[in-house]
Amino acid sequence: MRSYNVHEVERVLRLTRSTIRGLVNAGFVKPERGARREYRFSFRDLIVLRTARALIDAKVPRKRIHRSLEDLRRHLPESMPLSGLSICAVGDRVVVRDGQTHWQAENGQYLLGLEALENGVLHVVERPAAAGGDGVEPKTAEQWFAEALELESVDARAARRAYEHAVKIDPTHLASWINWGRLLHEQGAIREADKVYRRAIEQCGCDPLLMFNRGVLLEDLGETAAALEAYQAAIEEDPDLADCHYNLARLYEVLGKPQHAIRHLGQYRRLVTSPGN
Numbered sequence: 718m719r720s721y722n723v724h725e726v727e728r729v730l731r732l733t734r735s736t737i738r739g740l741v742n743a744g745f746v747k748p749e750r751g752a753r754r755e756y757r758f759s760f761r762d763l764i765v766l767r768t769a770r771a772l773i774d775a776k777v778p779r780k781r782i783h784r785s786l787e788d789l790r791r792h793l794p795e796s797m798p799l800s801g802l803s804i805c806a807v808g809d810r811v812v813v814r815d816g817q818t819h820w821q822a823e824n825g826q827y828l829l830g831l832e833a834l835e836n837g838v839l840h841v842v843e844r845p846a847a848a849g850g851d852g853v854e855p856k857t858a859e860q861w862f863a864e865a866l867e868l869e870s871v872d873a874r875a876a877r878r879a880y881e882h883a884v885k886i887d888p889t890h891l892a893s894w895i896n897w898g899r900l901l902h903e904q905g906a907i908r909e910a911d912k913v914y915r916r917a918i919e920q921c922g923c924d925p926l927l928m929f930n931r932g933v934l935l936e937d938l939g940e941t942a943a944a945l946e947a948y949q950a951a952i953e954e955d956p957d958l959a960d961c962h963y964n965l966a967r968l969y970e971v972l973g974k975p976q977h978a979i980r981h982l983g984q985y986r987r988l989v990t991s992p993g994n
Contacts, residue, residue: 720749720757727926729866730767731892734957737766745769753989858887865896873900884920891921895930902934910934925955932964941968959988 721729726737740746741756746765748756758766856864865879880897883890894917901910914931921927932947945968951961966981 720751720759721763722751722758723756724926726758726763726766728892728895730763732766732770734955736770740766740769743769856882856886858883858890858893861886862890862893862896865893869896869900873904876900888920891917891924891927894921895924895927898927898934899930902930902937907934907937911938923950923954925951925958925961928954929958929961929964932961936964936968941972944968956984957988959985962988 723734723737726732727734732740741748746758746762746769748758748762751757861879861883865876865883868876868879877897877900880893880900883893884897887893894913898910898913898917901907901913911931911934914927914934917924917927918931928947928951932944932951935941935944935947945965948961948965948968952958952965955961962981962985966978966985969975969978969981
C-alpha cells in the first residue's frame, strides 16, 4: 500500500507542517516510520488528519473526536480517491458520505436524508456543487485536483489539464497551482512552469512549498540570485523546510560564501535528524 511523507501530506491536504505535527502529537494519527525515521502516512491517516482538523475547527470535544476517529479508521477502505468521500460533523456525530450512501462513523449505521441537513454540516473532502442544466453536477476544484493526482502516473498531460480546471474554478487552490507547475517543470516546459508559479504567487501569496519549487526552477534557468530570493522567501514562511536549507547551503558554497553555507547546512542536518522529519 502506498504511503505519503510529510511534504506530500502538506501538498495533498493543504495542511501546514506544524498542524500535521500537532495532530500527530495529539494522538489523532499514528503514522509509521520510514528508513530515516521520517513519518510515513497511510491513506487512512490522510482522511483522519483532514477530518480531525475540521472537527477541531467545528469545536467538537476532543474526547469525542478521538472516539469518532478510531471508529472511522475501522470503517474506511484501504484506498479510495479523496474525491470519493465527504466527511462531516452533524451535531456531535461524524458522518461519512461514500457515493450516494451515508453512514455514521461510530457504528457504520447507514443514514437517510442527510442532504436535508445542510446547517451544521462541515464538508471535509469535497463540497457538493450545484447541478448544471443537464442535471449533472459539475466537478468542484477539489474533485479536479483529486482526479489530477490519479492521472499523474498514467497521463501527465491530462493531469495538467485537470489542475488547470481546478484553478479556473478556484484560483486560490494552491495545491493545484503547485502540482501544475511541477508537472510542467518535470516535462521540460520550464518557462511555462514559471508563468504558472508567478500566477500562483499572485493568487495565493508566498507559500513556502510554492517558493521552494520556484527556486528549483529558477536554478534550472540559471537565475541563481532569483533562486536564492525564492528559497529565502520559503524559509521565512516555514523555517523548518529542510530541503530549502540544503539548497541554500549548496548555492552559497558555489557562490563562495562558506559561513552562509555552513549555517544552512547545520539547519538542514538538525531538521532531518529530529523526529517527524
